[in-house]
Amino acid sequence: MFVLQLGLIGLCIALLPLSWVWVKADDNKFRKLVWVTTFLTLDLVMFGGFTRLTDSGLGCPDWPGCYGTSSPFVAHAQIAAAHLAMPTGPVSMTKAWIEMIHRYFAMAIGVLIVAQMVIAWAARIRRRSLSVSPWWPTALFGLIVVQGIFGAWTVTMKLQPIIVTTHLMLGLALLGSLGWLAARLTPLPAYEPDAGRWRAAALAGLALLIAQIALGGWVSTNYAVLACTDFPTCNGAWIPPMDFQHGFHLWRALGMDGNGDVITQDALVAIHWTHRTFAFVVVAYLVWLAAMLRRYESLRRPANGVLLVVVIQFVTGLSNIVLQWPLPVAVAHNGGAAILLLLLVMLNFRIACSRPGRAVVPARDAAPA
Template identity: 80%
Template sequence: MFLLQLGLIGLCIALLPLSYVWVKADDDKFRKLVWLTTFLTLDLIMFGGFTRLTDSGLGCPDWPGCYGTSSPFIAHAQIAAAYQAMPTGPVSMVKAWIEMLHRYFAMAIGVLIIAQMVIAWTARVKKRPLHVSPWWPTGILLLILLQGAFGAWTVTLKLQPVIVTTHLLLGLALLGVLGWLAARMTPIPSLDTAAARWMPAAAFGLILLVVQIALGGWVSTNYAVLACTDFPLCNGQWVPPMNFEHGFHLWRALGMTGDGDVISQDALVAIHWTHRTFAVVVVLYLLWLALRLRRFESLRKPANGVLLMIVIQFLTGMSNIVLQWPLPVAVAHNGGAAILLLLLVMLNFRISSSRPGRAAVPARDVVSA
C-alpha cells in the first residue's frame, strides 16, 4: 500500500512541470520537457549532495519508504524512538524529511522520463516527426532505474563509499545523457566544420572531468574534505604522509579499511591529496581547451561557461578547506561540478554536429506529440 502512496507522491510532484510544459502555447513541448527534466535532474543532484553533506542519507534507514511508510509524518513514532535512543545518530525528523524529499523528487524525475518515453513511442506509432528515436528516453529510463537501485544499496549497505560514489556518477551520467538529448533537440544558429577536428580534445576533457568528479565523490563519501587543513600545502607539506592502499581500497565499509580496522588519517590524506593534485591537471587542460574553442562562434557561449565554472570551482573548493567545509559552499562545489559536466557535454555535442553531413534539428521541424 505504501508503495502506491509513494508513486502517487512522485506523480503529483511531476504534474507541476508537466502542466507547465503543456500550457505553453507553442509547438516545442517535447523539447521543453527534455530541457526541464535536465534542469530538474541538475537540481536533484545538488539536493543529493545536500542530503549527503547533512548526514541525512540514513535519515530513513530503509528503502524506498521510511520505516515501511510513505512519509516521515506516518513514521513519526519510530523516528522519535530512534532519535531518543541515539540523539547524535543518523536518524532525526529533519534528516528523515531531507532523505524522503530526495526520494520524492527522484521519483518525479522518473515520471517525467516515462512521459518522454510515452510521447516518443506514440510519435513513432503515429509517424509524427519528433526527430528523436524512442529508444533515447527508453534507455534513459533504464539508466534511472539502475540509479534507483544504487540509491537503495546506498541505504541498505550503510553509505558504503564505493556505492555512494557510483550513485553519484550514475546521477551525473543521467544528467549528461539528458543534456545531450536536449542539445540534440535544439537548433544551433551556426556551425563551423573546422571545429570538428577538436572532437578528440573535447572528449578527452570530458573524460578528465569525470575522473576528477569521481575523485571528488570519493573525498566526499569518505568525509576526507578536511584531511588537509591548509592550502596550497597539505598539513604544512607539499607531499604529506599518505596511505594509498587503504585510502583507495574500494570495497569497504564507511570509515573502515578493507580489513575492518578504523581508517587512518594518512589514508584520508591520500584521498584528499589525490583529488587536489589531479584538479591542477584538469583545470589547466580545460582552461586551454575552452580558450581554444571560444574562437568558434557556435562554441563561444558554452566555452565561456566552462571558463566561468572553472573559476567558481576553484574558489568553492579552496573555500571548503579554508572555511572548514561550510554547507552552502560544499553544495555549490558539488553543483558546480555537475554544471561543468553539462557544459562539456554541450561542447562535445556541438563539435560532433560540426562534422560534415551532421546537421542540427531545424526548430520548425520539432513538433509536439
C-alpha cells in the same frame, strides 16, 4: 500500500512541470519537456549532494519509504524513538525529511522520463517524427532504474563509499545523457568546419572532468574533505604521509579499511591529496580548451561558461578547506561540478555536429494534441 502512496506523491510532483510544459506556447513541447527534465535533474543532483553533506543519507534507514511508511509524518514515533536512543545518530526528523524529499523528487524525475518515453513511442507508432529515436528516452528510463537500485543499496549497505560514489556518478550520467538529448532537439548554430578538429580534445576534457568528479565523490563519501587543513601544502607538507592502498581500497564499509579496521588519517589524506592535485591538471586543461574554443562563434557561449564555472569550482574547492567545509560552499562545489559536466557535454555535441550533414533541426512537436 505505502509504495503506491509513494508513487502517487512522485506523480503529483511531476504533474507541476508537466502542466507547465503543456500550457506553454511552444510548438515543440517534447523538446521543452526534455529541457525541463534536464534542469530538474541538475537540481536533484545538487539536492543529493545536500543530502549527503548533511549526513541525511540514513535519515530513513529503510527503502523506499521511511520505517515502512510513505512519509516522516506517519513515521514520527519511530523517528522520535531512534533519535532519543541516539541523539547524535543519523536519524532525526529533519534528516528524515531531507532524505524523503530527495526520494520524492527522484520519483518525479522518473515520471517525467516515462512521459518522454510514452510520447516518443506514441510518435513512432503514429509515424510522426520527433527527430530523435524513442530508444533514447527508453535508455534513460533504464538508467534511472539502475540509479534507483543504487539508491536503495546506498541505504541498505549503510553508505558504503563505493556504492554512494557510483550512485553519484550514475546521477551525473543521467544528467549528461539528458543534456545530450536536449542538445539534439535544439537547432544548432551556423556550421563551422574547423571546429571538428577539436573533437578529441573536447572528449579528453570531458574524460578528465569525469575522473575528477569521481575522485571528488570518493573524497565526499569518505568524509576526507578536512584531511588536509591548509593550502597549498597539506598538513604542512607538499607530499604528506599517505596510505594509498587503504585509501583507494574500493570495497569496504564506511570509516573502515579493507581489513575491517578503522581507516587511518594517512588513508584519508591520500584521498584528499589525490583529488586536490589532479584538480590542477583538470583546471589547467579546461581553461586552455575553453580559451581555444572561444574563437568559434558556435562554441563561444558554452566555452565562456566553462571558464566561469572552472573559476567558481576552484574558489569553492579552496573555500571548503580554508573555511572548514561550510555547507553552502560544499553544496555549490557539488553543483558546479554538475554544471561543468553539462557544459562540456554541450560543447562535445556541438563539435561532433560541426561537419556537413550533421546539423540537427528538430521537427515540430509530435506529442498528441
